[in-house]
Amino acid sequence: MQLSFLGAADTVTGSRHLAELGGQRVLLDCGLYQGFKVFRERNWQPPTEAMRGADAVVLSHAHLDHCGWLPVLVKSGFHGRVIASPATRDLAEVLLLDSAHLQEEDARRANRYGYSRHEKALPLYTRSDALKAIARIETLEPGQGLRLGEVELGLSPIGHLLGACAVSLTHRKERLVFSGDVGRQHDLLMPPPQKITRADVLLVESTYGNRQHPVEDSAARLAAVIRETVARGGSVLIPSFAVGRAQALLLVLHRLKAAGEIPRELPVFLDSPMATQATELYRRHHSLMRISSSEARNLLQGVRVSATAQASMRLSQLRYPAVIVSASGMATGGRVLHHLKAMAPEPRHHIVFAGFQVAGSRGARLVDGAPEVKIHGEYVPVRATVSHLAGFSGHADSEELLAWLRSFRKPPRQTFVVHGDPAASDALRLRIQEELGWAVHVASHGATVEA
Numbered sequence: 404m405q406l407s408f409l410g411a412a413d414t415v416t417g418s419r420h421l422a423e424l425g426g427q428r429v430l431l432d433c434g435l436y437q438g439f440k441v442f443r444e445r446n447w448q449p450p451t452e453a454m455r456g457a458d459a460v461v462l463s464h465a466h467l468d469h470c471g472w473l474p475v476l477v478k479s480g481f482h483g484r485v486i487a488s489p490a491t492r493d494l495a496e497v498l499l500l501d502s503a504h505l506q507e508e509d510a511r512r513a514n515r516y517g518y519s520r521h522e523k524a525l526p527l528y529t530r531s532d533a534l535k536a537i538a539r540i541e542t543l544e545p546g547q548g549l550r551l552g553e554v555e556l557g558l559s560p561i562g563h564l565l566g567a568c569a570v571s572l573t574h575r576k577e578r579l580v581f582s583g584d585v586g587r588q589h590d591l592l593m594p595p596p597q598k599i600t601r602a603d604v605l606l607v608e609s610t611y612g613n614r615q616h617p618v619e620d621s622a623a624r625l626a627a628v629i630r631e632t633v634a635r636g637g638s639v640l641i642p643s644f645a646v647g648r649a650q651a652l653l654l655v656l657h658r659l660k661a662a663g664e665i666p667r668e669l670p671v672f673l674d675s676p677m678a679t680q681a682t683e684l685y686r687r688h689h690s691l692m693r694i695s696s697s698e699a700r701n702l703l704q705g706v707r708v709s710a711t712a713q714a715s716m717r718l719s720q721l722r723y724p725a726v727i728v729s730a731s732g733m734a735t736g737g738r739v740l741h742h743l744k745a746m747a748p749e750p751r752h753h754i755v756f757a758g759f760q761v762a763g764s765r766g767a768r769l770v771d772g773a774p775e776v777k778i779h780g781e782y783v784p785v786r787a788t789v790s791h792l793a794g795f796s797g798h799a800d801s802e803e804l805l806a807w808l809r810s811f812r813k814p815p816r817q818t819f820v821v822h823g824d825p826a827a828s829d830a831l832r833l834r835i836q837e838e839l840g841w842a843v844h845v846a847s848h849g850a851t852v853e854a
Contacts, residue, residue, distance in 0.1 A: 404577060404604060404854045407453065410434055411822040412846040414442050415610050416468040416761055418822055420581065420846075421453060425554040425574030428453065430460045431581045431606070435471030435502070437735060439763030446472065446527055450479045459551055462487040462540075463583025464567035465494035465646060471502050474532040477539060486549065488558055489542040490566025490688045494646055494681060496537045501645070501677040503533040505736045516780055562586020562596040563797045564647045565688055569599060579854075580815075581606040584822070585799040585807055587616075591651045592685070594693045596799070598810035604854045605815040606846070607808065609823030610759060611800040612831030614793075621757075621794030622655045626664040628753055628790060633669065633724040637751030637787075642739045642766060644732030645678035647797055648758050650685045652728055653702045654694065660705070674709040674718055674738050675730035712738075719745035732758060733766035740778050747776070752787040757795035762824060805834060817854045818843040 410419030410432075417436035422429045436442040454476060460483065462470045473485065473495075487495065506526035513524035543549050545558040545568050553575075558568035563586035570581040580602035588595045632639050643649045653673065659665045673679060682702050685692065689699035709715045715738045718727060729739040733756075746752040760767040765776055770791045775782045799807065818841050820828045828845045835843045 404579060405851060406604070406819070406854050407851040408819075408821065408846040408848060409451070409454065410436070410445070410848075411468070412848040412850070413825065414438065415823050415827070416442060417445060417472070418463070418469045419454070419472070420606060420821065421457065422572060422579055424572060424577060424579065425552060427459070427552045427554045428457045429551065429554070429572060430454055430457045431570055432463055432469045432583070433460050433473045433476050434468040437468055437733070437764065438761035442763070446475070450476050450481070455479055455481050457481065457483050459484040459486060461556065461570050462491055462495065463561075463570055463581065464564045465491045465498050466564060466584070467498055467502055469583070470495045471499065474499060474503065474528040474536040477536040478528065478532045484541060484551070485536070485539045486543050486556065487540055488545055488566040488568050490684070490691060491568070492540045492542050493684050493688070494564075494566060495540060497677055497680045497684065498646060499533040499537055500530060503528055503530045509736065512779065559599055560594070560597045562590055562593040564593070565685055565691055571599070571602070577603050579604045579606075582608050584608050584610065584797075585804055586797060587799050588803055588806070590693070590797060591654055592647070592692050592694060593797070596807055598807070600810060600812045602811060602815045605818045606821050607804070607818060607831075609804070609820045609828040609831040610798045611796070612804065612820070612823050612827035614800055614827070615802055616796060616800045617794050619794060621792045622659065625655060625755065625792060626659050628755060629665045629669070629726060632751070632753040633666065635751050636724060637749070637753060638721060638725045638727060638746065639753045639755055640739070640742050640746050641726065641728045641755045641757060642732055642734045642743075643675070643678065643728050643730060643757060645675045645730040646681040648732055648795065649673065649675065649678035649728055649730070650682055650702055651795060652757060653682065653706060654698065656726065657701060657704065670707060670725040671705065672707045672709055672718055672725060672727045673703070674715050674727055674742070676710070678728070678730055679708050716741060718742065732756075733760050733764040734769065735764055735766070743776070744778050744783050747783050747785045747787050750786045754787050754789045755792060756790070757792045759793070759796050759798060760791070801831060801834065804831060805838065808835065808839060814839065814841040816842065819846045820844070821846045
């Protein structure tokens, strides 16, 4: 078995791992790099010949850092199969089309205002590229098998996000398992990750490999933030991932209003077409979630949806307190940037980041206390209060990762730690080595190994 680590091997983004076994070449994830510019520039590097010639791509889930580079691979000449769970396929359609739209808009804006370093700014891929990639995705139900030549492919629900799965590739008696992103034991929306008992070679993510989630009640803290901000006449802006996080926040806000923890008449706006579409998909696939079907149906109850760009712009001029949930979750693009521009300079407002922020992203800089941030080519002062509610993360923390790993009946022959910042990956490596006694290494970007 041969593995090539082509992404998410020295950072927490850009998941791409090429596995060769049983005469098959399978790319595990095809993710977009986010965060620091040095990583984002890798998105523009052409796929390797081995990637273009792969027999299949298997998507663990629909977040862009796991599926967002698929249009690039397809337009480069990839002709293999693309496989995902049904819910992942549905969410990937929403995310990829939105990603293409944002990239086209960013290129147009850069050309209009002249803040690109290039003679003409171009999008990484277009809506047409995204549609061609989406059309290639075929679905596999979790728990069922699919043959790729002599290799058996399987998906196991892993929590984290609607449709998210760990991937197993089995050839004869050899089994490779890729965790994808492992969910939490007590996630608001998703059941705990399904246990996997056997792997000869394991790839495990390490997003929170050196951290534990706070023991605080994140919903109660959010309620306190909202009450305090409303009392001083301000609004609360929540930059949110449109898929997963936005639905969890809508659930919490609905519960807080029902319990009288925040004013029932307080307007809640969902300003993200993608989040609105994704919420409809969560309602359609409600059987995959841990909440009741009635709660799933009511996620948008009492929520004001901003359907147009004009409605979104009017939100930035609100003169009364409100809660605005808007994408993107790390403030890397999208409608939330207009709200940040308008609200960040005003001390009465509060900006709440709910969940993990990739190092180098605008969200990470704000959480770290940046006095100003660059938006659309200009610097905006930050006088609003900024908070980080890490408890809303959909990623397993270090204890939950170790608990999932302990479900294996015997140690894998080799374990490779991926998808984490260097400190997080090495911390998880050390715990796996010392507490479980496994042979374990942190994957190196660009490395090819025999396992």
